[in-house]
Amino acid sequence: KNQVEQSPQSLIILEGKNCTLQCNYTVSPFSNLRWYKQDTGRGPVSLTIMTFSENTKSNGRYTATLDADTKQSSLHITASQLSDSASYICVVRGNDYKLSFGAGTTVTVRA
Amino acid sequence: DAGVIQSPRHEVTEMGQEVTLRCKPISGHNSLFWYRQTMMRGLELLIYFNNNVPIDDSGMPEDRFSAKMPNASFSTLKIQPSEPRDSAVYFCASGRASSYNEQFFGPGTRLTVL
Numbered sequence: 504k505n506q507v508e509q510s511p512q513s514l515i516i517l518e519g520k521n522c523t524l525q526c527n528y529t530v531s532p533f534s535n536l537r538w539y540k541q542d543t544g545r546g547p548v549s550l551t552i553m554t555f556s557e558n559t560k561s562n563g564r565y566t567a568t569l570d571a572d573t574k575q576s577s578l579h580i581t582a583s584q585l586s587d588s589a590s591y592i593c594v595v596r597g598n599d600y601k602l603s604f605g606a607g608t609t610v611t612v613r614a
Numbered sequence: 615d616a617g618v619i620q621s622p623r624h625e626v627t628e629m630g631q632e633v634t635l636r637c638k639p640i641s642g643h644n645s646l647f648w649y650r651q652t653m654m655r656g657l658e659l660l661i662y663f664n665n666n667v668p669i670d671d672s673g674m675p676e677d678r679f680s681a682k683m684p685n686a687s688f689s690t691l692k693i694q695p696s697e698p699r700d701s702a703v704y705f706c707a708s709g710r711a712s713s714y715n716e717q718f719f720g721p722g723t724r725l726t727v728l
Contacts, residue, residue: 539719544721546618546705546720546721547705547719548719600669600711601662602659604656606656
């Protein structure tokens with residue numbers, strides 16, 4: 504069973520609107536959680552990394568939250584742009600080098 | 615910083631042929647990872663090197679897959695013989711072993727085995 508579950512699987516939003524992606528995980532022990540953006544035909548690029556003690560972190564129009572007690576994270580995209588169309592992957596690291604990957608949420612931003 | 619470099623970017627081959635994928639990690643990074651990404655299974659770790667030494671190859675599907683890292687600036691992933699089910703995007707990632715264990719991904723090699 505995948506230890507990182509993401510929702511929704513995909514979503515479509517209009518340019519300029521906001522959206523929130525969800526990530527639930529069961530990985531334990533927990534070291535850090537990161538959100539990656541993967542454009543079509545490219546490798547994943549890290550947006551944010553949060554450790555146990557951090558509950559929010561921003562990177563431009565991207566804001567990630569983390570609730571380590573409930574093992575939930577979210578990624579909020581503000582004022583979406585066409586370039587935000589991509590797959591967003593939630594990745595959790597345990598106490599070693601291994602990463603547990605979510606299946607990703609595909610975001611499509613339409614003009 | 616050129617980032618992680620992978621070659622070729624696309625590879626189309628026939629079943630039974632040998633395929634070699636190449637990776638040049640970011641200079642100064644001592645960890646290197648090979649991943650495979652498919653629609654069905656997402657991203658899967660194949661093998662992890664630390665300081666050029668294979669630490670974990672439990673993700674390598676079978677004996678047809680092999681990986682080497684002869685020095686800190688080069689790694690290869692070889693499939694021999696290739697099969698249609700090997701069709702996927704193969705990513706190489708590198709990083710510095712640390713508490714964050716940040717991994718920087720290359721652009722990937724899209725492999726199609728006919």
